[in-house]
Amino acid sequence: MAKTDHYGVLGVARGASVEDIRGAYRKLARQYHPDVNASPDAAQRFKEVTQAYEILSDPEKRQRYDMFGNGEFGDAAGFGIDDLFNTFFGGARRRERGPVRGADLRLQVELDLEEAVRGVEKTVVVPRQETCAHCGGGGAEPGSKTSTCGTCGGRGEVRQVQQSLFGRFVTVGTCPRCGGAGRTVDQPCKECRGEGRIQAERKVRVNIPAGIDDGQQLRVSAEGESGMRGGPPGDLYVLIRLRDHKLFRREGDDLIHILRVTPAQAALGDEVAVPTIDGPLAKVKIPAGSQHGQAVRVRGKGAPRVHASGRGDQLVYLDVVIPRSLSKEERALYQKLRSVSGVGEEDEGADVLGRIKDALGGS
Ligand SMILES: [Zn+2]
Numbered sequence: 590m591a592k593t594d595h596y597g598v599l600g601v602a603r604g605a606s607v608e609d610i611r612g613a614y615r616k617l618a619r620q621y622h623p624d625v626n627a628s629p630d631a632a633q634r635f636k637e638v639t640q641a642y643e644i645l646s647d648p649e650k651r652q653r654y655d656m657f658g659n660g661e662f663g664d665a666a667g668f669g670i671d672d673l674f675n676t677f678f679g680g681a682r683r684r685e686r687g688p689v690r691g692a693d694l695r696l697q698v699e700l701d702l703e704e705a706v707r708g709v710e711k712t713v714v715v716p717r718q719e720t721c722a723h724c725g726g727g728g729a730e731p732g733s734k735t736s737t738c739g740t741c742g743g744r745g746e747v748r749q750v751q752q753s754l755f756g757r758f759v760t761v762g763t764c765p766r767c768g769g770a771g772r773t774v775d776q777p778c779k780e781c782r783g784e785g786r787i788q789a790e791r792k793v794r795v796n797i798p799a800g801i802d803d804g805q806q807l808r809v810s811a812e813g814e815s816g817m818r819g820g821p822p823g824d825l826y827v828l829i830r831l832r833d834h835k836l837f838r839r840e841g842d843d844l845i846h847i848l849r850v851t852p853a854q855a856a857l858g859d860e861v862a863v864p865t866i867d868g869p870l871a872k873v874k875i876p877a878g879s880q881h882g883q884a885v886r887v888r889g890k891g892a893p894r895v896h897a898s899g900r901g902d903q904l905v906y907l908d909v910v911i912p913r914s915l916s917k918e919e920r921a922l923y924q925k926l927r928s929v930s931g932v933g934e935e936d937e938g939a940d941v942l943g944r945i946k947d948a949l950g951g952s
């Protein structure tokens with residue numbers, strides 16, 4: 590990228606003081622500002638002058654420019670010519686005419702895990718701006734007349750001559766009387782006071798598909814705020830939050846369930862009934878020699894896959910519970926067990942601590 594000579598653009602020496610730079614910029618900006626100078630080069634010159642000032646008036650940027658030149662700035666990115674313009678000359682250059690799309694709305698819906706797994710239809714109350722039915726959004730009382738705005742002559746914007754530090758400037762702004770519409774109403778609508786929109790609470794039905802998960806968002810098309818001046822409505826976004834469940838924790842499409850078993854069940858194996866999210870119990874086989882933290886899979890009892898067919902699984906994690914107190918009979922049996930068996934050596938050298946931690950993490 591060619592190095593622009595910002596000092597040359599402003600016509601000041603390299604060692605120029607901040608006051609000199611400011612003075613030079615004021616003079617040149619007045620000369621080249623597009624509102625006062627109609628020559629085709631003026632806009633480009635104004636931009637260059639403003640860029641040069643932006644850099645040289647900021648001690649940090651000036652130092653970098655002196656050291657590295659322009660290239661370090663890229664394309665002097667993030668340059669707010671308009672911002673700078675407004676700082677210096679006042680007046681926003683906003684233009685608001687024609688249709689404006691309504692704003693999107695966001696709301697949150699809390700679901701039970703059962704609802705998320707089965708899918709559900711929820712009715713949500715959406716406070717929003719709606720097109721006024723009385724005037725059809727035009728803002729005029731039915732039967733009244735609209736006429737061209739007398740302030741702006743129908744253009745929707747007004748030019749103002751302002752006296753500033755730099756002399757007289759013309760600024761362009763949205764017409765304060767008609768708000769940019771270019772037309773005024775003889776008799777504003779009684780319902781919306783001429784706004785064309787009213788605040789309403791609207792009930793919207795939201796179809797929540799089976800399998801939806803916490804944090805997912807649904808878009809309900811065209812149920813956001815009404816547009817203005819005939820613009821389309823915005824959308825409604827519904828954020829799904831799942832309430833905690835007593836028995837299950839969701840992990841993707843799988844449902845995690847913790848099952849407490851005795852050391853004897855883990856050692857000998859067993860068949861037990863576990864609750865499912867569908868309601869009826871499911872039978873699971875605990876294999877003989879199961880370890881604490883190990884999981885048994887119940888196929889197809891998880892959450893439905895939203896964008897695919899089928900369901901996830903229910904994962905039953907075994908929580909082997911060592912009894913804290915024993916009956917007389919149990920004590921006798923445990924004593925006998927203690928005398929005949931020990932802990933096997935097969936896991937020697939394996940990552941025992943890691944395995945135990947995993948098991949604890951799973952419960
Ligand atoms: Zn109205």
Ligand SMILES: [Zn+2]
Pocket residue numbers: 738739740741742743744745746764765766767768769770771772
């Ligand atoms: Zn106007």
